[in-house]
Amino acid sequence: MFHGGSLAGYTTFFSIIPELNVSIVVLINSIALGDPAGWIHQPALETIIETKKPNDYVALAEEAAFSHASSIARILIDLQKARKDIPLQRPLSDFTGLYRDPNQNFVALVRQTPETTEPQLQILFQARESQAWNLTQ
Numbered sequence: 001m002f003h004g005g006s007l008a009g010y011t012t013f014f015s016i017i018p019e020l021n022v023s024i025v026v027l028i029n030s031i032a033l034g035d036p037a038g039w040i041h042q043p044a045l046e047t048i049i050e051t052k053k054p055n056d057y058v059a060l061a062e063e064a065a066f067s068h069a070s071s072i073a074r075i076l077i078d079l080q081k082a083r084k085d086i087p088l089q090r091p092l093s094d095f096t097g098l099y100r101d102p103n104q105n106f107v108a109l110v111r112q113t114p115e116t117t118e119p120q121l122q123i124l125f126q127a128r129e130s131q132a133w134n135l136t137q
Contacts, residue, residue: 013037015045022048033065092119092136098127110135 011032014025024044026037039061046054092112099108109127113120113134125131 011035011037013041015041017048020048024048033068034061035064036061039064092121095121 011028012026013035014023016023024041026040026044028037028040030036039057043054043057096110096112099110100106106125107127109124111122111124113122121135122132123135124133
C-alpha cells in the first residue's frame with residue numbers, strides 16, 4: 001500500500017509492505033522542482049528489496065527539475081500571448097491582503113511590491129518569501 005501527496009509547502013510519500021514488515025515514510029516541508037518525497041522513497045525501497053539494477057534517481061531528479069523549471073517559462077510565454085491590455089478599474093491596494101482557506105492549512109498573501117517604479121502585485125504562497133510570484137507587469 002502506498003500514497004503520495006502534496007500541499008503547497010509540503011510533500012509526502014509513504015508505503016507499507018506487510019510481507020517484509022516494513023514501512024517507509026518521507027515528509028518534506030519545502031517546495032521543490034519535482035517530487036522529492038518520491039525521489040527519496042524510491043531508492044530507499046530499492047535498497048530494502050535489494051534491487052539488482054537500481055535506477056539512477058539523481059539523474060531522474062535532475063531531469064525532472066530541469067523539465068519543471070522549463071515549463072514555467074513556457075507557461076509565462078503562453079500567458080503573455082493571451083494577455084489583453086485592459087486598463088485596471090480599481091487600485092491594486094483593493095486586492096492586497098491575506099487570503100485563507102479555513103478548511104485547509106493554506107494561505108496566500110497578496111501584496112504590492114514597493115521596490116518597483118510602477119506598483120505591481122505579488123502572491124506569496126503560504127506567505128513565504130521563497131514562494132513570491134508577480135501577478136502584474
